[in-house]
Amino acid sequence: MQITNQKSKILIVGYGNPYRQDDSIGHMIARAVKKWAEDEKKEFLNVITSYQLELEMVEDVAAHERVFFIDAHTADYSEDLVFEKVEPKESKGFTTHVFGPGDLAALSKKFYNKIPEIFILSVPGYKFDMGEDLSEQTKQLSEKAIDLLKKKLLETGN
Numbered sequence: 001m002q003i004t005n006q007k008s009k010i011l012i013v014g015y016g017n018p019y020r021q022d023d024s025i026g027h028m029i030a031r032a033v034k035k036w037a038e039d040e041k042k043e044f045l046n047v048i049t050s051y052q053l054e055l056e057m058v059e060d061v062a063a064h065e066r067v068f069f070i071d072a073h074t075a076d077y078s079e080d081l082v083f084e085k086v087e088p089k090e091s092k093g094f095t096t097h098v099f100g101p102g103d104l105a106a107l108s109k110k111f112y113n114k115i116p117e118i119f120i121l122s123v124p125g126y127k128f129d130m131g132e133d134l135s136e137q138t139k140q141l142s143e144k145a146i147d148l149l150k151k152k153l154l155e156t157g158n
Contacts, residue, residue, distance in 0.1 A: 008046040010153060011064040011116075013057065015050045016072050022125030022138040025145075026070040029123070032146050033153070045153065053099055061104045062112035068149060069101045069118070072125035075137070079124050081145055083152075086118040121149055 014030025016023040027049045034047040048060065053069075061067050073082060088109055089102030101120050109115045123145050126135040134142065 009044045009065040010046070011060060011067045012045065012047045012070065012149075013050065013053070013060075013067065014047070014070040015052055017051055018049075019130060019132060021127040021129055021131045021133060022123075022135050023072050023128050024132065025072045025123045025125065025134065025138055025142060028134070029070045029121075029142060029145055029149065032142075033149055036146075036150060037153075042153070053101065053104060055099075055107070058104055058107040058111060061116060061118070062108040062114050064116050066117045067101075067104075067119070068152065069120045070145075070149070071120065071122050072128075072138070073122040074128075075124040075126050077124070078122075081124075081141060081148060082120070082122040083148060084120055084122075086120055088115060119152070121145060 012030050012033060014026035016026040018024040018027045030047050030049050034045070037045045046064070048057070069086070086101040086105055088106035090106045091098045091100065091103050101118055105115050105118050123138060123141050126137050
């Protein structure tokens with residue numbers, strides 16, 4: 001995790017296990033959007049990838065006006081993309097499956113008295129076994145997710 005452009009207004013956090021098939025979708029989308037932003041000279045954007053959300057990310061979250069989290073969800077939850085605004089919410093624990101974007105928003109408010117506008121883009125995953133290949137269903141939805149994220153970034157960026 002490294003922030004290089006301190007003037008950026010927008011942060012993208014792609015997370016998940018890059019070695020568990022569809023769970024890697026957050027990393028893949030974050031890298032694709034980062035490349036697009038670099039190619040298009042969009043300097044309003046910083047990108048982080050990680051296995052999971054971490055307490056240490058609160059400083060990065062607080063330093064931006066908008067934050068987009070990208071992750072996978074099981075297809076049982078929804079077979080389509082989910083794009084939602086995130087509100088501050090404190091959990092009782094700080095483990096991978098308990099600590100989420102709402103917790104980072106709550107900590108940003110608590111420690112920095114700032115809550116950026118936060119969204120989560122979640123892509124359905126169908127296979128979470130060991131491996132680096134995306135399932136066909138998730139791969140097909142990845143382009144839709146990238147296009148949606150680019151659109152949202154252009155709406156909110158400079």
